[in-house]
Amino acid sequence: MSSGTDSQAQCSTASDPASKSMDDIMALCKRRGFIYPASEIYGGINGFWDYGPLGAQLKKNLRDAWWTDVVMKGCNGKLGPDGKPVSIVPVDTSIIQNPKVWEASGHVGGFNDPMVDCRETKNRYRADHLMCMGEKGDSTGQIYAFIENDDKSFANALKKLSKYKKKDIPEDGVDICSLTELGADELTITVGPDAKEVGTLTEPRAFNLMFPTVIGATGDIETNKAYLRPETAQGIFINFKNVVDTTRVSVPFGIAQTGKAFRNEVTPRNFTFRSREFEQMEIEFFCHPDDAKDWYVFWRDWRMAWWQDLGLKGDNLILREHDKDELAHYAKEGAGTSDIEYKFPFTAPGFGELEGIADRTNFDLKQHAEHAKTKLDYFDNTRGELAKNGQPKGERYLPHVIEPSAGLDRGVLALLCEAYTPDPERASGVYMKFHPRIAPIKAAVFPLVKKGGMPEVAAPLAAELRNRFGHLGTIDYDEKQSIGKRYARMDEAGCPFCFTIDGETLDADSPNHNTVTVRDRDSLSQERISIASVGDYLAEKLGL
Numbered sequence: 001m002s003s004g005t006d007s008q009a010q011c012s013t014a015s016d017p018a019s020k021s022m023d024d025i026m027a028l029c030k031r032r033g034f035i036y037p038a039s040e041i042y043g044g045i046n047g048f049w050d051y052g053p054l055g056a057q058l059k060k061n062l063r064d065a066w067w068t069d070v071v072m073k074g075c076n077g078k079l080g081p082d083g084k085p086v087s088i089v090p091v092d093t094s095i096i097q098n099p100k101v102w103e104a105s106g107h108v109g110g111f112n113d114p115m116v117d118c119r120e121t122k123n124r125y126r127a128d129h130l131m132c133m134g135e136k137g138d139s140t141g142q143i144y145a146f147i148e149n150d151d152k153s154f155a156n157a158l159k160k161l162s163k164y165k166k167k168d169i170p171e172d173g174v175d176i177c178s179l180t181e182l183g184a185d186e187l188t189i190t191v192g193p194d195a196k197e198v199g200t201l202t203e204p205r206a207f208n209l210m211f212p213t214v215i216g217a218t219g220d221i222e223t224n225k226a227y228l229r230p231e232t233a234q235g236i237f238i239n240f241k242n243v244v245d246t247t248r249v250s251v252p253f254g255i256a257q258t259g260k261a262f263r264n265e266v267t268p269r270n271f272t273f274r275s276r277e278f279e280q281m282e283i284e285f286f287c288h289p290d291d292a293k294d295w296y297v298f299w300r301d302w303r304m305a306w307w308q309d310l311g312l313k314g315d316n317l318i319l320r321e322h323d324k325d326e327l328a329h330y331a332k333e334g335a336g337t338s339d340i341e342y343k344f345p346f347t348a349p350g351f352g353e354l355e356g357i358a359d360r361t362n363f364d365l366k367q368h369a370e371h372a373k374t375k376l377d378y379f380d381n382t383r384g385e386l387a388k389n390g391q392p393k394g395e396r397y398l399p400h401v402i403e404p405s406a407g408l409d410r411g412v413l414a415l416l417c418e419a420y421t422p423d424p425e426r427a428s429g430v431y432m433k434f435h436p437r438i439a440p441i442k443a444a445v446f447p448l449v450k451k452g453g454m455p456e457v458a459a460p461l462a463a464e465l466r467n468r469f470g471h472l473g474t475i476d477y478d479e480k481q482s483i484g485k486r487y488a489r490m491d492e493a494g495c496p497f498c499f500t501i502d503g504e505t506l507d508a509d510s511p512n513h514n515t516v517t518v519r520d521r522d523s524l525s526q527e528r529i530s531i532a533s534v535g536d537y538l539a540e541k542l543g544l
């Protein structure tokens with residue numbers, strides 16, 4: 001779900017994603033080994049991406065930050081609305097589950113996107129992503145279509161409309177409505193976003209997003225059909241009772257997991273933003289129904305602050321509370337649903353969803369209890385009326401669930417877009433300003449030149465740093481090419497610190513004997529520190 005209004009438009013600045021070119025960002029991702037098209041040597045496969053060496057580490061760093069801060073440190077030690085530490089435990093559940101799981105969750109029956117096909121270009125679009133426009137006050141109902149949140153396709157559609165009407169139509173001279181709001185008879189005059197002819201779009205049809213598969217070597221699709229999971233959440237719900245019975249958790253508590261999810265998206269696009277295979281980081285937080293509102297607000301605000309701490313700051317990140325009519329049917333009774341949205345270059349001046357926080361009420365536990373014919377309610381011995389001995393008698397209930405559900409790939413994409421910083425003063429022309437915690441390369445060690453005993457000092461220093469920081473990311477060692485080229489490569493990789501061993505390091509008569517230079521990626525400043533203090537220096541900069 002994405003939003004975008006003119007009032008959200010910002011003037012372009014260096015850190016404003018609207019001023020950054022997605023083509024340039026994708027080119028850097030390819031050039032430096034962050035992200036490649038999947039199956040590229042076979043011509044690619046639409047909606048799938050492979051992470052290269054830098055991308056794999058960047059993604060791991062983001063996943064690890066989430067795992068550490070949310071799961072292991074229980075929201076970094078922030079107390080919950082009940083004044084107690086937040087309790088969360090992890091699970092890692094199967095991608096393929098009994099297909100009844102997806103019947104109970106509503107995915108088999110209802111996980112449908114309305115889609116339209118373009119007869120001319122054979123492209124397929126999500127109907128809820130297509131907006132229709134026609135000339136204001138035109139009663140003939142001539143309708144043209146373009147993709148939401150996309151200035152280029154708006155401009156194209158305007159041009160086509162003007163050509164069709166044989167006159168210039170001003171930008172504010174058109175009415176816009178959602179394609180899904182129109183009746184079928186009104187759809188007779190359409191122009192697909194990429195079509196030359198009019199009337200090329202079909203009526204919207206339902207399209208199930210689940211990827212089916214077959215279990216067993218001899219299975220036929222109908223009797224042995226299963227699905228790749230479209231979200232990680234259901235693996236958590238179906239293990240709620242297992243976790244309660246086998247660990248010492250008590251409500252309120254959360255269960256978390258990260259992992260792949262698969263959706264046969266109608267129109268995968270915008271790089272990794274909408275892919276058919278992606279990774280989620282989800283928490284299902286179980287609480288008493290009376291406390292759902294407080295926990296919803298807690299999670300919503302804490303998740304927003306977490307993304308901000310990783311560097312998605314300022315006007316590029318917004319928290320958007322959903323209107324009632326946007327809510328999923330089960331969420332209508334809940335305390336609320338909101339999205340944390342980032343202003344990606346392809347959505348600017350609008351925003352695209354990074355994470356959704358929803359009060360799912362007891363919908364999922366109720367569905368699974370009914371479909372699996374099992375009890376999933378929880379006995380809470382801290383609640384209920386007081387007995388004669390002054391102790392609560394206990395209360396049995398189905399917990400409500402607050403779900404902060406984040407996309408790992410979208411998180412990585414937002415960090416890439418935010419980090420991308422053009423700088424014509426640099427040899428590379430651009431640098432990646434990652435938060436040091438997230439940066440895939442934590443530091444680089446260079447001998448100024450490959451002689452004079454410098455490599456003999458630099459290589460052991462790199463090995464020492466690798467030993468100490470290797471679990472956090474790469475420590476690069478490079479002795480080839482000029483120092484300027486090596487710095488430029490590190491700028492594009494987003495390496496925050498480069499340590500260089502030079503002649504003075506080795507010169508016993510120099511006041512700089514046994515010191516190295518540290519080059520700061522962002523300020524480009526260089527200072528000298530003692531070689532013995534490099535490890536502690538880096539530890540401090542990485543916030544360890």
Ligand code: ATP
Pocket residue numbers: 001002231263265272273274275276277278279280353354355356405406407408409410411
């Ligand atoms: P959208 O409206 O963009 O399709 P959604 O509301 O269906 O997203 P959820 O089902 O709430 O998304 O999934 C939780 C998170 O998973 C999203 O916030 C997003 O970050 C991520 N996600 C969902 N679909 C995709 C996709 N096709 N590609 C990459 N990430 C995705």
